[in-house]
Amino acid sequence: MKIIVCIKQVPDTTEIKINPVTGTLVRDGVPSIINPDDKSGLEAALSLKDEFGSHVTVITMGPPQADAVLREALAMGADDAILLTDRKFAGADTLATSNALASALKKMEWDLIIAGRQAIDGDTAQVGPQIAEHLDIPQISYTEEVKYDGKSLFTIKKQTEEGYQILEAQAPLLLTVLSSANKPRYMNVRGIVEAIDKEVKVLGVADIGADESKMGLKGSPTKVHKAFSKGVKSAGEQFEVEAEEAVGIIISKLKEKFII
């Protein structure tokens, strides 16, 4: 079985600083990591590799420095890695990103594509599902557990707002995985030694045969109106009272603020 895992390099912080003047992210001095949901997606793929000998390829789109997360994925046990990098990819929103990844994936062989549910620097949860749409294959998002019968059938535990759904699906299939799905393995020392010398395949727009008008800023309908840091919320008021009294307090407070 051939598995492709889509990963993203993100800044290692939940407190992304924003330049108040330009409204852009300040990435200087913030170490980069594999996006947590993607890392769990990779772990899910590597577990299938452990059990069934699957071949695992990792792919990312990003600046040349994104090579670092691919090396990390190789050191964890991925077999090979692809970096989509080209100035023409720059400024991509989720649609342009998924178009680029899907263009590359169309030229490759795979049975299963795994992506993280969402990236911690954007929180959109759109790229994975969009890739499935571009490729016209089934998708299961919010995956909490992946089981495979070794022949053709995947049994997926999908998280929903109410609880879980257990779904069965066959390849070709795209999954988006939650970081709560597993505890990703560490890189191993031999993997690190070998990962540094492995070739990472570097592809640009021309190599993947993508439509340039759908790439980068040009192919991105999203327009950022304003970027800002979330203000710090005040501590709020606390009342330690019996339930009945609490209901009254809540109702009066909501009325005060004209919410009800």
Added chain:
Amino acid sequence: MNFELNKKQQLFKQMIREFADKEIQPIAAEIDENETFPVESVKKLAKYGVMGIPVPVQYGGAGGDNIMYSIAVEELSRVCGTTGVIVSAHTSLCVAPILEFGTEDQKKKYLPKLAGGEWLGAFGLTEPNAGTDASAQQTTAVEEEDAYVLNGSKIFITNGAHADVYIVFAMTDKSAGIRGITAFIVERDTLGFSTGKQELKLGIRGSSTCELIFENCRIPKENLLGKVGKGFSIAMKTLDGGRIGIAAQALGIAQGAIDETVKYTKERKQFGRSIAQFQNTQFQMADLYTKTEASRLLVRSAAYKKDSGIPYSTDAAMAKLFASETAMEVTTKAVQFHGGYGYTREYPVERMMRDAKITEIYEGTSEVQKMVIAAKMFK
């Protein structure tokens, strides 16, 4: 000249730091308190290849270098001195001499299991009457047909009660002095071999330190390590490498104490401001950090020379001397910065101070390191 870690070393540092923070730090206080050897931690380290970092892939190792190995011991010791020394004694004192002095058969037999972490290694040189004067060995090895029969005992053996393979030194010819000492590879299950009293220690309390006892213990001749009579030289060369490991352990302990103290002094408020804002704190901490960084350069320089095949005996001695004394100074001051809290087991600095002390003693005391350094200067 380049002082930067290469990409491989950087990636390894990222891995081992995360591993140490997530897997080792949470149990460090507990294994110290209960004097429990961290069997599970060793298994996890083995799983990720940390028990055989500088061993070539052909012998089941990770194919890394000694700088990576020193980074491993440093990062583990930053959160737990016990775990650092387990890896150091295993790698430097058992795996390394087999790799350096073993026959091809010995390498094939022992290295894959040791480097893979299936077996744990130890080293037996010290005896009740042969400490700093390691040449005064009283354990004897008498040739009998296809074997040597060992009698005697070793003390203070790190990993002693949990090891599977021991590098042991014994006198094959008492009349020949240091040229009468021979090295052997001893397997745990050998008849006539047993482990004795477990030491109760000030620090590194989760590590195993015990006596090895040999009573008519027959070691087959194929387990001779190196040639007969070359044991003392093997022991000294092995300890040169070991000193890089212990220097790295001391460096890690010092760095751990600095990290804890920076965090604490920023949080702790006295006289209306954090104690980190006082110039006394800043000046003292600047000195400690400078010394710790100097230790790091000495450790990496010695490891680099070992990797490059350049003589490093003096460098390893200087690294161990400076890093261990720095660790003692840093941890003692870290406790002082923490005040009364620092003296309690609520904070890790008291453990770090207890762990630091041994680095000035084992694998050659500070005085021995000075002997080694001076011998080079005044030869």
